[in-house]
Amino acid sequence: MTAPHTHPSRITPQHVWDALSLVPDPEIPVVSITDMGMVREVEVQEGQVSVTFTPTFSGCPALHVIRQSIVDAVRDLGVQDVTVHSTLTPPWTTDWIQEDARERLRQYGIAPPAPAGDQLITLDPEPTRCPRCHSLNVRMTASFGPTLCKRLYVCDACKEPFEGFKSV
Amino acid sequence: MTSPSAPSRPALTADTLTDTQKRALITRLQALADDEIILAHRDSEWTGHAPILEEDIALANIAQDEIGHALMYLTLREQLDGQQADQLTFFRGPREYTNVQLVELPKGDWAFTMLRQYLYDAFEALYLDALRASTYAPLAEVANKAVREEKFHLQHTALWVERLGLGTEESRRRLQDALNTQWAYTSQLFQPTDGEAELIAAGITPDPAAVHARWDGLVRAHLDRSGLQVPAGDGHPFTRAQHSEALLYLLTEMQSTAREHADAQVW
Known part of the structure; x- marks a missing residue:
């Protein structure tokens, strides 16, 4: 093309x-x-x-x-x-996803990943915003989704279920 | 004038490893890969049978990640002795597999599966965290990649331990039963592999005893918070060469397609 x-x-x-x-x-x-x-x-x-x-x-x-x-x-x-x-080095991180692509993910209904940060081993998941109404009042309903890179959420503000990108 | 900074160890490559380091590293890589392969197979036995759809998907995701890790370890082995991942995985018998017995135990009920995965994930996450400092650069690269995936497993299974431990009387009983069976198997995860002292001395792999100490602190605190009692007593004295009968049946099933069509290029 x-x-x-x-x-x-x-x-x-x-x-x-x-x-x-x-x-x-x-x-x-x-x-x-x-x-x-x-x-x-x-x-x-x-x-x-x-x-x-x-x-x-x-x-x-x-x-x-x-x-x-x-x-x-x-x-x-x-x-x-x-x-x-x-190559495995440097390891892929969701921080490399381009800004405009994050917006396309959001419009597609997938919450873009939060900044990955340095804390690799933690028992608490990162904060996530609803891709539709932007509320942080969301619940993770499954920590794994239809693909390895996503997890499942429900927004308690607008009541919509959505997928969120894992922050890696 | 030369730099006054502390002397750092030069990064090793496949060409600068000594023959004894190479042999010991092959043994360790295969042990790490075998644990992942066998555990992933046990997890895959739940596909289509997990209690709810989301957990069916989650466990399949976890199994897929573990196979990805095994493939990375075996790719490193291939660079050392040319042995290929598929050949090693599908054409070795139970006497040649070097996994720990914890991962080959039959899948049991959901509590048994979640607890085993939790105990293993905590081990793997902490082992990989230490392995990131490996002086063998390709191994440090693999650890840096895998540790990012492992944190999701640990978050997930830690939550299940809490949920079942603090849930109903029956869920707690089932989880405690699983712990009573599995605890004695966990010490095997931290046994040094053959020739590993040399790898540890050269900074190629972490000292399993140090990983054990961190693991013990993390896991005991979490089990305690989840209302469980860690059983007393020593660990089972098995080596990685010793297996239960369960491994024979597992491999028979896992390898059947590959062995039936040994010359297939794609299947």
């Missing part, structure tokens, strides 16, 4: 970033893998493209799909030689 007719030798990292910014997160289609901060590095050398990405959750079943989507998006630019690396 970006520049399908650009010759492979003229592909720049920006072309690749632009193409990857259109790859949706397979489980939350309103945000892309670049919005999520999963793409860490793009290198282009003599028509060869190498993309480094980091998984959100280590057991995420969508990782294979994401890897393939990255390859497909770069091939659509006319580049055949694509390699995808994964």
